[in-house]
Amino acid sequence: MKLIDRTGAMMLGLAVVLAAGAADVAPASAKGAAARLAAQHWDLVAWSGRALPQGKPLRLDFDAANGRFSSDTGCNRTGGAFRVGRDTLRFGDGKRGFASTLMACPPPAMATERAYVDALSAVTRYRLAGHQLVLRTAKGATLTYRAAHKPAADAPRKLVYVSAETRPCSGVGRMTCLQIREKPGDRWQLHYGGIEGFTPHPGIEYRLRIIEEKIANPPADASSIRWTLDQVIEQRVVRR
Template sequence: METSRMSLSRYSAMLTASLLATACASTPSQAPLSGRWQADDSKVQLQLKDGKLSASAGCNRLFGPASVEGGRLVVGNLAGTMMMCAPEEMAAEDALKKLLASRPQVEQKDGRLLLKGDGRTLALNAMPALDGGKTRFIYVQGKTAPCVGVAPMQCLQVREDKNAPWQHHYGQIEGFTPEAGLNYRLRIKEFDVANPPADAPSRRWVLDMVVESEVVKP
C-alpha cells in the first residue's frame, strides 16, 4: 500500500512537470524586433534582421549579433569598417557604440524605436522596407545643382562610375540627407513607381547603406 502511494505521488509530480513544460512550450514567444530606423536629429541608422544588427553614425558600418531579451537590446561583439572620418562623426560613432554596449531598454511605438541606456535616449524613425528592390551603388555629391523639371529646382548630382561626369537626379533618396563638403558612395534600393506624376521620377530610390564618405578638397 505504501509503495502504491509513493508511485502515485511520483506519477502526479511527473504529470505536473510535464503539463508545465507543455504550457511553457505553447506560450507564444515575443516576436523578434526587425526593421530599419533612422534618427531624425542625426545620421544614426540602425537595422535589425534575423538576429543581426547593422548600425552607423555616418562613418563606419557596425555589425554583429543582437537580440531583445527582457525588453533590452543585447548586442554581441561588433565588427566594423575602419574608415577615418571627421572628428564629430568619430565622436558620434563612439557614443553609438557605448549605447549599444549598455544593453539599452527598447520601446517601439507608432513607427518609432527608442533606445534608453548610457544616460541618454536615442529616438529613431522607421525607414521604408527594402524587400524586392534592385540594388545599385552610386556616387553622390554633397551639394545640389540647379536643374529644370516642370519648374526650376535643385537636383542631386549622381553617377555610377567614379570617372563619369555628374548627372542630375530629379528625385530624392529616401533616408539620405547630403551634407555640403562631402561626397558619398551609397548602396541604394531602386523601386519602379507605377503611374508617377508628370513632375516625379518613374523610379524611387531608398538608402540602404552609406558605403563611404569623403571630404571634398576646396
Template sequence: MRHFPLAALAAAACLALTACMAPTSREVRPVENEPLLDMDWRLVAGPDNRHLPTQGAGSAVLRFSPSSFSMTGPCNNHRGGWTRDGDTLRLGGEGAAIASTKRGCPRELMQREADLLEAFAGPLRAEFSGTQLRLVDGDGARWTFDSQDVATSAGRERIVLVSGERKPCSGAAPAQCLQVRTEPGAPWQHYYGDIEGFSWQEGVDYVLRIREYTVANAPADGGARRWVLEEILDRSR
C-alpha cells in the same frame, strides 16, 4: 561636366542585384530567430521623442546582416560588426569600431548623427514592441526605429548616375530636379524629389548604388519612383 569613368561604372555594375521583394510590414518579436535581420529599421524618433523624417534629408535606416550592420544617414554612411546577447546589443564589434564616410551636412543633421554614434559606442538595450525597435543607451536615452516600410510594392537594387547639375522641372510646382541616368551616354532624366540618405552637392557627379521602390498611387508629376541610397560608388568633379 566630366564623363563618369567607365571602369568605375563597370565595377559598380557588378554589384547590382536582381529584382527582390521589398521588406513587408510585420510584427517583430524577440523569440527564436534573430528579429533584427532582414529589416529596414527607419529612425522615427530621438531621445526627445520628437518625430524625425523617414524619407529624404536627415532620415536614417539601420540594417543588419548576420555578420555586420550598416546605417545610411542622418548624413553619412556607417558600417561595422555587431553582437546581441539577450537584450544587450553592441554595434561596431570589438572596440565599437564603426567606419563612416566623411561628408558634411547641415549642423542639425551632423549633431543628430554625432549623438547617434555616441550612443552606439556603448552597450545598448534592445527593446521590441510591435514593429518598433528601441535602442536605449547607458544614460537611458532612447532611439526609436520602425520596421514598417513605406514602400508598397516590389523593389530592386540599381546602379545610377547622378549629375552635378539640376534642371528646371514641373510638377505640383516648379522645381529644380536631380538629373539621373542608368548608363553612360543615355539621356539625362528628371528625378522628382530627393534620393533618401543622399546629400547632393552641386558640381559633383556621382555613381550610386540605390534601392528602387515603386510608389503606389503616385502623383502625376513623375514621382512614381522612390530611391534609397545604398552606397556611393564613385564621385568626380
C-alpha cells in the same frame, strides 16, 4: 491516498504542459520582435543627455536571419550579434564583442563614436511603437530612433549617373529636379521622384547604384517608382 497521488500527477502534468507552452511562445515572440526590428532602417533622432552629431543620422540596422546588427557611429561602422526578447535587447556578447572599422576621424567624432558604442553596449531594454524605437540602458539613458524605409532585399539594383546641375521642373508645383542618365553618352533626363538617402552637392557629378521599387497605389500626382541609394560608386567635380 490515491486521490492525492492522482492530483499530484495531474499537477505535475499541468506544469510540464505549461513549461512546454512557455518554451514554444518565447522563441516565437523573440523571432517576431527581431523581424519587426529588421523590417526598417532606424535613424537616431534623440540621445538623452547628449546633442546629436551633425550631418548624416546614425543609422542602426538589424539582420534577423543571422542575429546581427550594424550601425553608423559618426566616424566608422560597428556591428555584432544581438539578442532580443519581448522587451529586452542586448548588443554584443555581454563583453561588448563589437567589430568596427578603424578609420581615424577628428577628435570630436571619435569622442562621439566612443560614447555611442558604449551606450549601445549598455542597452538592456527596448520599446517599439509604430515608427519609433527607444533603446534604454540599465542606468536609464535612452536612444530614440525613427524608422526609415528599408527596400526589399530582392529589389533590383541599377547604375545611374546624376548630373552636377539640377533643373527647374513642374510636378505638384514648381520644383527642382535631378538630371539622370544610365550611360555617359545619353542625354540627361529629368528625374522627378528624388533618391531616398542621397543628398547631392552642387558641382559634383555622381555615379550611383540605386534600388528601384514599384509603389503600390501611389497618389495621382506621385511617381509609381521609388529610388533608394544603395551605394555611391564614384563622384567627380565638374568644372563649369
